[in-house]
Amino acid sequence: MKTLGLLFITLCCISNKLAFGQSEVHLRVETSSFSRIPVELKDCTPRQQASVMDAKKVLDILDNDLWMSSVIASFRSDEQLGDSNSPWLELASRGPTEPFRLAVHPQVTVSGTELVLEAKLVDSRSNVTIANKNYRGCRANLRVLVHALADDIVNVLTGQTGLAQSRIMFTSEALKAKEIFVMDYDGTNIRQLTKNGSLNLTPAWAPNGLMAATTSYQTGTPDLFLVDALSGKTVYHYKQVELQTAPAWSPDGKYLAFSSTHEGNAEIHVMNVSTKKVQRLTIHPAVDSSPSWSPTGRELVFTSDRLGNPQLFVMDAEGGNLRRLTYYGEYNDSPAWSPRGDKIAYVSRVEGRFNILTCDVNGENVEQLTTSGSNEDPCWSPDGYRIVFSSLQGGQRDLYTMEWNGENLRRLTHR
Template identity: 65%
Template sequence: MKFLHLVNKQYTHLKQLPFLVIRGLLVVGAVLFSFEGHAQTESYLRVETNAFARIPVELKECQPLQQANTKDASRVLDILDNDLWMSSVIASFRTDEQLGGSNSPWLEISSKGPAQPFRLEVHPKVTIANDRVKLEAELIDSNSRRTLAQKTYNGCRDNLRLLVHSLADDIVNILTGEQGIAKSRIAFTAKTGESKEIFFMDFDGTNVRQLTATASLNLTPAWSHDARLLALTSYQNYNPNLLLVEVVSGKITRHFQTAGLQTAPVWSPDGDQIAFTSTHEGNAEIYVMNAEGKRVRRLTHHPSVDSSPTWSPTGRELAFTSDRLGNPQVFIMDAEGSNVRRLTLEGNY
């Protein structure tokens, strides 16, 4: 369902709010050193940040309706409070709490801003009927009392946490214009007996679920662009091969199986290709294949070790690690394997 926007022109600055209240500045200094003969010019970057002022958002009491109780309402506030704080841009607090202390974002905004500083309120309601849950929320400007947005989320009772995550992401999006992280999931490897299996969980460490059960080593999980699949390295058949596993069912849908080591898979931004490291031709090189596990192409051709590929945001380039100059350095190449150039100048094993 779409947001019901009841905002007139004086509130259209909400998308620009971070530029008004967030004073975190990145100061990047590039120092170019002179060189003689054929010595290469070196550039050093120094990143600094000043004090960061979060956007204050007050969480009003959650109203439980029908079969919902105060425990359900408290759970909504607990999840929402944690999600907004972990967004790193919002200072959420309860109605009965005060934002105090010398480092308080609220005090910083109050002292720098107008007599009535900008502040938002979230008014949530949770309704439970049988196995269904409805979460309603209204975002209000504390000063003008105008409703900026309101939305209703519906789902199974067991999905209450997911509905709150969706609400938190929408609040972040309204205030910053950026997608929130509350619905993100983390895939990881954990030891189970003598094997290592792939698990995944919500971004806040809850809802841990096991994905693989191969009774072998499973490593380096990588999400597909739509989060439906995980590419990973598995020793299921006593050789490290690449598997593509459906997240919902745990079904192994496709795989790339050959001699040697296949590891460190990473999906292209459009989800059409997977880059990975393989030694199936003897040396560790960078390869790509399509999302079906076919049309495998070798990109690097060097006697040194080339590994750990990662795509650029555009998908037109790949960065990778290589020790072709004696020490491991980061290199960049075009997605077809051409135009290889060195990026880093320092570092060692």
């Protein structure tokens, strides 16, 4: 059963000005295997009313953001960078290429309640400024501004959307209820979204960040609710007899897949979010649940026990061309299709414990990512580099994050 969701949101409260000093520039890593891009973080300079603590916070947050991106190896000026096999970057443009080193030069200025964060991305060898960035906001939004800076650095160097401005939606106990909460991708700024004093489960964030879908018992039965992602207020209530659960948004946000038992047994249905028309996709006496969309929106992966034990299956978005995905393991559930389209994460019972595994979209190359505790509810980051999941590794059910290959495990919550 899914209990969390992750979504990239561009925060509109940030004002930023970007000036890129580059023309047809591309970066490549000269290595036979994937390796992070090394980026040096220079000391942050505090100006006017900015304190040394403000400057330290900038570096600490930026360092963590860049490392959590899974594509950048950030290091301070006084640290050693890896070993002799660390990759060299080359600037590939129209002319001859020259090796170069990347460094970020940040400074923070505070005047009253306004904070200005400035940073330059520089090639230390040639002293050429690759990018110059300027962010303005209130002092309380220092962390938000640094997140934006980190994402822009990732974008400049890789052309991809960064992770630092993403958020995680999850369920947690609140008094005698289970409510939906939201936090930043790194476990900070936790806030409660729903306050209906009931059982709220399986939250799923809409791609545009404006709504969330959840199963809630607030009316006495497990119904499907669409709620405002900022206020938590109900936008739409889909009520049927029995259970409606495990909602999953299509990549374009136009459709919502979910599992429903209102016709007797659990089947996969799809709702048109605009018209609220619901179509049944699976027709089988077994239990079909936990749908997840492919990034193209053309296929769905889901769990079914039609062969006796829960296994993963894939079908077209219209319900056709059904095929079995998993053959390894007797119990496989909670699939999550990577935004990159190449991997599917899921939960498998291995030697009596639940662990997170991945496989290719054809079911091959199965890899076990976790080994300790009971691990459930995998959910991909928007860039497809990290997986968030719930685990009992620390003795209590908390949220953790790791890279797509199981490395660099981080604990996000401490309950």
